[in-house]
Amino acid sequence: MPKSKYETIYKDLKLKIESGEFPQGELLPSENSLIPIYGCSRNTLRRAISRLVTDGYVQTIQGKGVRNIFIPVDQTSYTIGGIESFKESSIRNRKVGTTRILQFIELTADERVSQRTGFPVGAELYYIQRVHSLDGKPLILNHNYFLKSAAPGLTPEIAASSIYEYLENSLHMTIVNSKRVMTVEKITQIDEKYLELDVNDYNCLAVITSHTYNSDGVMFEFTQSRHRPDYFRFQDNALRRPAG
Amino acid sequence: MPKSKYETIYKDLKLKIESGEFPQGELLPSENSLIPIYGCSRNTLRRAISRLVTDGYVQTIQGKGVRNIFIPVDQTSYTIGGIESFKESSIRNRKVGTTRILQFIELTADERVSQRTGFPVGAELYYIQRVHSLDGKPLILNHNYFLKSAAPGLTPEIAASSIYEYLENSLHMTIVNSKRVMTVEKITQIDEKYLELDVNDYNCLAVITSHTYNSDGVMFEFTQSRHRPDYFRFQDNALRRPAG
DNA sequence: GCCGATTTGTCCGTATGTATC
DNA sequence: CGATACATACGGACAAATCGG
Numbered sequence: 446m447p448k449s450k451y452e453t454i455y456k457d458l459k460l461k462i463e464s465g466e467f468p469q470g471e472l473l474p475s476e477n478s479l480i481p482i483y484g485c486s487r488n489t490l491r492r493a494i495s496r497l498v499t500d501g502y503v504q505t506i507q508g509k510g511v512r513n514i515f516i517p518v519d520q521t522s523y524t525i526g527g528i529e530s531f532k533e534s535s536i537r538n539r540k541v542g543t544t545r546i547l548q549f550i551e552l553t554a555d556e557r558v559s560q561r562t563g564f565p566v567g568a569e570l571y572y573i574q575r576v577h578s579l580d581g582k583p584l585i586l587n588h589n590y591f592l593k594s595a596a597p598g599l600t601p602e603i604a605a606s607s608i609y610e611y612l613e614n615s616l617h618m619t620i621v622n623s624k625r626v627m628t629v630e631k632i633t634q635i636d637e638k639y640l641e642l643d644v645n646d647y648n649c650l651a652v653i654t655s656h657t658y659n660s661d662g663v664m665f666e667f668t669q670s671r672h673r674p675d676y677f678r679f680q681d682n683a684l685r686r687p688a689g
Numbered sequence: 690m691p692k693s694k695y696e697t698i699y700k701d702l703k704l705k706i707e708s709g710e711f712p713q714g715e716l717l718p719s720e721n722s723l724i725p726i727y728g729c730s731r732n733t734l735r736r737a738i739s740r741l742v743t744d745g746y747v748q749t750i751q752g753k754g755v756r757n758i759f760i761p762v763d764q765t766s767y768t769i770g771g772i773e774s775f776k777e778s779s780i781r782n783r784k785v786g787t788t789r790i791l792q793f794i795e796l797t798a799d800e801r802v803s804q805r806t807g808f809p810v811g812a813e814l815y816y817i818q819r820v821h822s823l824d825g826k827p828l829i830l831n832h833n834y835f836l837k838s839a840a841p842g843l844t845p846e847i848a849a850s851s852i853y854e855y856l857e858n859s860l861h862m863t864i865v866n867s868k869r870v871m872t873v874e875k876i877t878q879i880d881e882k883y884l885e886l887d888v889n890d891y892n893c894l895a896v897i898t899s900h901t902y903n904s905d906g907v908m909f910e911f912t913q914s915r916h917r918p919d920y921f922r923f924q925d926n927a928l929r930r931p932a933g
Numbered sequence: 934g935c936c937g938a939t940t941t942g943t944c945c946g947t948a949t950g951t952a953t954c
Numbered sequence: 955c956g957a958t959a960c961a962t963a964c965g966g967a968c969a970a971a972t973c974g975g
Contacts, residue, residue, distance in 0.1 A: 449943060470906070475959060486945045491960085499743075501868050504906050507960045508952030512906040516868070528929040624745050624760070625925040629873055629895045629918035648892045649918055651873045662714070662748050662756040674873035674893055681869040681925075685772040693962060719940060730964045735941085751941045752971030935975105942970070950962070 454483050455493035462502050462515045472510035473503065501682025518680065523584055526680045528623045528657070530609035531577045531585065540579045547639065548574035549601045551593070562590050562667035563656055569593040573604050576639045579676075583640050586671040595665035619660035626654045627679065630671075640673050651677040698727050699737035706746050706759045716754035717747065745926025762924065767828055770924045772867045772901070774853035775821045775829065784823045791883065792818035793845045795837070806834050806911035807900055813837040817848050820883045823920075827884050830915040839909035863904035870898045871923065874915075884917050895921040 448456075458473075467473050474482075479490055494511060497503045502515045518524060523538055535542030552558070554568040564570060570590050577585040589608070591599060596612055603611045612618040630652045632642055640650070650671050657666040692700075702717075711717050718726075723734055738755060741747045746759045762768060767782055779786030796802070798812040808814060814834050821829040833852070835843060840856055847855045856862040874896045876886055884894070894915050901910040 451943080477959075488946090489944060492943090498866075501866060504865055504902060504904075505960065506904060506906060506953085508954080508958080510953095510959065514866075514902060514906065526927075528927045620929040621748055622742075622745060622929065623927045625927060627871065627895075627923040627925070629891070629893065629921055631891070647873070647875070649873065651871075651895075656760075658748060658758060660748075660750060662750060662758065664758075677871075677873055679871040681871070683770075683772045683867045683869060685864040685866065695962075721940075732965085733963060736962090749941065750971085752939080752973080754940065754972095937975090938973085940970100940972075943968085945967080946965095948962100948964080951960085953959075954957085 450485055451489045451492040451496075454485065454490060455496045457483075458493060458497060459500070459502060462497070462513055463517075467513045469513060469515065472512055475510055499682070499684070523579060523676045524678045524680055525653075528620065530607050531587075532607040532610065535579060538579070543578045543581075544605050545576045545578070546573065546601050546604055547576060548572065549604060558590075563664060564590065564592060564667065571596070571599050573599075573608075575604060582676075584673050584676050586636055586639050588669040588671075590667040592663065592665045595659060595661075595663050618665075621658050621660050623655045623657040628652050628654070636671055640671070642673065647674045650674050651679075653679075694729055695733045695736040695740075698729065698734060699740045701727075702737060702741060703744070703746060706741070706757055707761075711757045713757060713759065716756055719754055743926070743928070767823060767920045768922045768924050769897075772864065774851050775831075776851040776854065779823060782823070787822045787825075788849050789820045789822070790817070790845050790848055791820060792816065793848060802834075807908065808834065808836060808911065815840070815843050817843075817852075819848060826920075828917050828920050830880055830883050832913045832915075834911040836907065836909045839903060839905075839907050862909075865902050865904050867899045867901040869900075872896050872898070880915055884915070886917065891918045894918050895923075897923075 461467060476487060476490055480487060483490060494503065494505065498505060502513070504512045504514050506512060523534070525534060529537070531542055531544065550572045552570055552572055554562065554564045554566055554570055556566055558564070558570070559566045559568070571593060573589040573591070575587045575589070576583050577587065591608070595618070596616065599608065599611070609620065613620065629649050631649050632644065632647070636642060636650060637644060651674055653670045653672070655666070655668050655670070656664050657668070659665050705711060720731060720734055724731060727734060738747065738749065742749060746757070748756045748758050750756060767778070769778060773781070775786055775788065794816045796814055796816055798806065798808045798810055798814055800810055802808070802814070803810045813836070815837060817833040817835070819831045819833070820827050821831065835852070839862070840860065843852065843855070853864065857864065873893050875893050876888060876891070880886060880894060881888060886894070895918055897914040897916070899912050899914070900908050901912070903909050
């Protein structure tokens with residue numbers, strides 16, 4: 446997989462920051478000093494840095510330099526951020542993840558499903574209901590809808606390991622972006638049962654609803670993830686854009 | 690305020706997309722056709738487009754074009770996304786926002802406060818507790834800590850209208866980025882009282898904890914926002930970055 | 934399947950502006 | 955004021971993917 450130059454530089458700088466190679470709160474070496482090191486143009490280096498800005502790793506200050514504002518993440522609870530499969534985030538969180546399939550159904554979207562998911566009426570879908578556990582503790586109850594035409598050949602076996610791995614490695618699909626909405630909802634009896642919750646303790650949970658697109662511009666997945674509140678932790682770095 | 694060229698183009702395209710000028714799900718005019726229209730270089734146009742990608746408005750497909758994937762947002766509940774003051778988001782949500790000050794205290798960070806906020810022990814701070822209401826309904830209970838040296842001259846009057854407006858317009862501070870963590874927590878008696886909640890209904894709420902930085906690289910604000918669960922809605926567009 | 938036209942992706946070099954020191 | 959550092963903008967070159975003939 447031939448990575449692009451700016452991505453290579455981005456990853457190298459990211460790693461150096463994470464490993465503490467650059468002092469916390471201080472300025473990184475200037476662009477002009479990094480250019481000969483990486484043997485690239487100024488544009489390419491700046492592109493790498495702008496990704497670090499997006500990640501909240503550094504902050505650029507005109508006339509001064511690029512400040513390292515990286516803070517190591519608290520790893521005590523299950524942290525989510527970008528688009529990740531459960532398998533990937535389990536690995537990142539250094540935990541052992543297991544998945545249990547509750548339902549695996551093929552269906553055709555009717556008015557109600559269409560309303561709920563955004564898929565057109567008549568679309569052929571897979572509906573999968575799964576529980577993801579970390580270190581044996583059930584954390585997430587997932588309701589997935591996949592567009593059959595974009596993700597053909599799904600099986601319960603694949604759903605039990607990693608759907609994204611299958612889509613990307615076997616079907617060579619490129620997953621691009623995901624529109625997500627986070628809300629807090631009352632727990633249902635299903636939640637209570639499979640997430641082993643007690644209504645007398647928490648009576649709600651964190652819900653992430655997402656519409657995910659591939660590189661053909663097709664919305665191929667609709668998912669509702671219901672998270673145990675006491676382990677849910679969503680991380681984010683937001684950039685301020687002056688009003689207007 | 691002289692806006693940059695790419696930002697002007699970005700806003701123009703964004704507005705055109707929102708107003709439905711480009712058909713939903715279809716390709717936008719090609720870069721080469723837009724360049725003469727905006728009288729800019731290819732790089733500048735591409736920069737504008739890449740912001741639209743980040744916003745989840747469009748998706749670029751190599752060899753094909755730029756697809757409009759904008760979907761109008763449901764405006765029934767109070768939606769948050771980027772870094773916004775309550776005043777700004779009230780306006781964006783087309784509602785009337787009011788703010789009530791519960792506490793306005795100047796304090797010096799001790800070990801406990803330092804642990805909680807990330808400010809160093811001994812830092813001079815403003816601590817402000819506020820309730821934000823929309824259309825008369827209390828939605829958010831805010832605990833703000835501002836670094837006095839970076840945000841001098843705060844008053845209850847300012848806190849009642851808009852602190853960000855004061856910081857940006859009067860102090861000419863540039864707010865840059867905010868590291869946020871979203872969790873779900875049990876409601877406290879304070880929440881119950883000021884957000885007019887009933888423990889027998891929802892017994893938890895959405896909490897956003899944020900560390901906010903200005904253009905001097907100073908973390909000048911720590912805030913914990915506690916949101917009524919039934920009105921809370923956080924929106925996001927995530928981009929997939931291949932694992933590794 | 935091949936080829937050429939179109940379209941986006943990457944990369945380079947350069948010039949100029951603006952903020953900091 | 956000059957030197958340094960990041961920000962914006964331009965133009966050009968080539969690569970890679972898509973699509974139609």
